[in-house]
Amino acid sequence: MSRRLVVALSGGVGGAKLALGLSRVLPADELLVVANTGDDFEHLGLSISPDIDTLTYVLAEIDNPATGWGRRDETWSFMDSIGALGGEDWFRLGDRDLALHVERTRRLRLGQTLSEVTSDICRRLGIGARLVPMSDDRVRTRVRGDAGWIDFQDYFVRRQCRPVVHELAFDGVMRARPQDDILAALRSGDVRAVVICPSNPFISIEPILAIPGMREAIKASGAPVVAISPIIGGKAVKGPIAKMMRELGHEASAAGVAARYGDLLDGYVVDHADADRVGTVGARVTIARTLMTSLHDRETLARVTLDAADALASLQ
Amino acid sequence: MSRRLVVALSGGVGGAKLALGLSRVLPADELLVVANTGDDFEHLGLSISPDIDTLTYVLAEIDNPATGWGRRDETWSFMDSIGALGGEDWFRLGDRDLALHVERTRRLRLGQTLSEVTSDICRRLGIGARLVPMSDDRVRTRVRGDAGWIDFQDYFVRRQCRPVVHELAFDGVMRARPQDDILAALRSGDVRAVVICPSNPFISIEPILAIPGMREAIKASGAPVVAISPIIGGKAVKGPIAKMMRELGHEASAAGVAARYGDLLDGYVVDHADADRVGTVGARVTIARTLMTSLHDRETLARVTLDAADALASLQ
DSSP, X not given: OOOOEEEEXXXXXXXXXXXXXXXXXSOGGGEEEEEOXXXXXXXXXXXXXXXXXXXXXXXXXXXXXXXXXXXXXXXXXXXXXXXXXXXOOSSOOOHHHHHHHHHHHHHHHTTOOHHHHHHHHXXXXXXXXXXXXXXXXXXXXXXXXXXXXXXXXXXXXXXXXXXXXXXXXEETGGGOOXXXXXXXXXXXXXXXXXXXXXXXXXXXXXXXXXXXXHXXXXXXXXXXXXXXXXXXXXXXXXXXXXXXXXXXXXXXXXXXXXXXXXXXXXXEXXXXXXXXXXXXXXXXXXXXXXXXXSHHHHHHHHHHHHHHHHHHHHHO | XXXXXXXXXXXXXXXXXHHHHHHHHSOGGGEEEEEOOTTOEEETTEEEOHHHHHHHHHHTTOBOTTTSSSBTTOOOHHHHHHXXXXXXXXXXXXXXXXXXXXXXXXXXXXXXXXXXXXXXXXXXTTOOSEEEESOSSOOEEEEEETTEEEEHHIIIIISTTOSOOOEEEEETGGGOOOOHXXXXXXXXXXXXXXXXXXXXXXXXXHHHHTSTTHHHHHHHTOOOEEEEOSEETTEESSSSHHHHHHHTTOOOSHHHXXXXXXXXOSEEEEEGGGTTTOOOOSSEEEEEOOOOOSHHHHHHHHHHHHHHHHHHHHHO
């Protein structure tokens, strides 16, 4: 019997698009989506997990397609009111979105793990695939700019990625353990592919890979590791990837992203726009359309990625 | 120089109407509104103070006149969403209203007192009069029905006052201290009147009076104590007062309310509808229109109440 399980590592917006594609072309019990939690933070007394939130809304198909984050049919009365009361309003929390943060915070305070809360909420929203945080332990991405270390959301949202990034750190990561289901899956001998979604390598994927034991478990799973480039034609589809790569001394290109993953990669899916310049990246390259505009694009790229993984497996 | 300060004891809806009237006929520094906090509770991980909330919204004139509680121009997206996530949705929290609960909860967790939070929020909303909780210590009203003791909001909102009330208790009240500003005001020698707003005596006013030292401090202030009947023509304007009075073995009437306050009262303002039946209540009775439909009604009743207090003071 062939291996069945697909483990997808993902950040928010771009990664979530592929995760949705995977969830639509795979049976529910064959997909485990691993969410970065390095972006998590406490705001207004609430526990916010931006990548889990985005993945939850996208997988439940209640996301806001215009923004890529948050919920559709959103209202903003809470935001309109909090500033007048002296609350911070630089991080936009929609009224519907807020329900998730309030309910998550309440349950975490009762002693539930982030995994338990996430799993239950996914079930209630009708999400078939499993979505898990990379760890139930606290990891916090920090950014060193010209003015010293700042919290990730301070950099990302409040300062809108304007500071030059000199260094990144994942506070707490050395004490973090991979979430149980991830290790169980990777050790099951049943992993068909590990997919690295088209997310920002520095801030979405590397926090996951930095958890002690994660990289080794992926390697030891025996499954092909296939990444999809988040760079198309030398530019980021969304977010600060290209700017951040240059600031950190890397080439802002599909090849630069692949170099960042190093020998973890077996396969690499890049856009037609980068076909001529990806060069040798130490992984088998698949050329495809990687821009996901429609639902059909998401499903197609998911199939291309799985085909690439299956082709690699047949070579082993 | 004559005494200037008016101390008003209030619950939510009915009391807040008079508090607004008082705030509009008095200079800002001459009114101290004391809010019942026996109704306070923790819900969805948030610290909710229903009477402070209502008083805040009414005094800031951003209340919802249709309901008597909550904010005007409210939206309900949070409520629409929380149930689907497994959160409790029996207590209606509007999106704008939620901003107050989230911000209060955040600040209380940082170690601010309820007084500090309330005072700052009132200032930000442009409320001139001082609004203080009866105590910064935790007091929780509990209700004994046929099935035993239940929390107040469980009785009041979730069960919509349906259980027969056999007994009330104010958990924590014996360890509670009156809020500092209240004692300072009552001891200042400058109190013109203590006004007991037309609130439910059992659940809105008695928690305040039950705090050790509160009743004595009111007595010792030397100011006339004037209550306004929350009963008009033998019926409650709003809420479960009449039902509760009968269940607790009292006469559901203006006279029954006065009897409940006993010798604390110097003056009592009752509606024309009760003029013939109020009888002897151990306080000087003033007959007035007590139904507050318009803003003008609120201001007029405030003036009538202050006039009654001033007349009592001139007799002393």
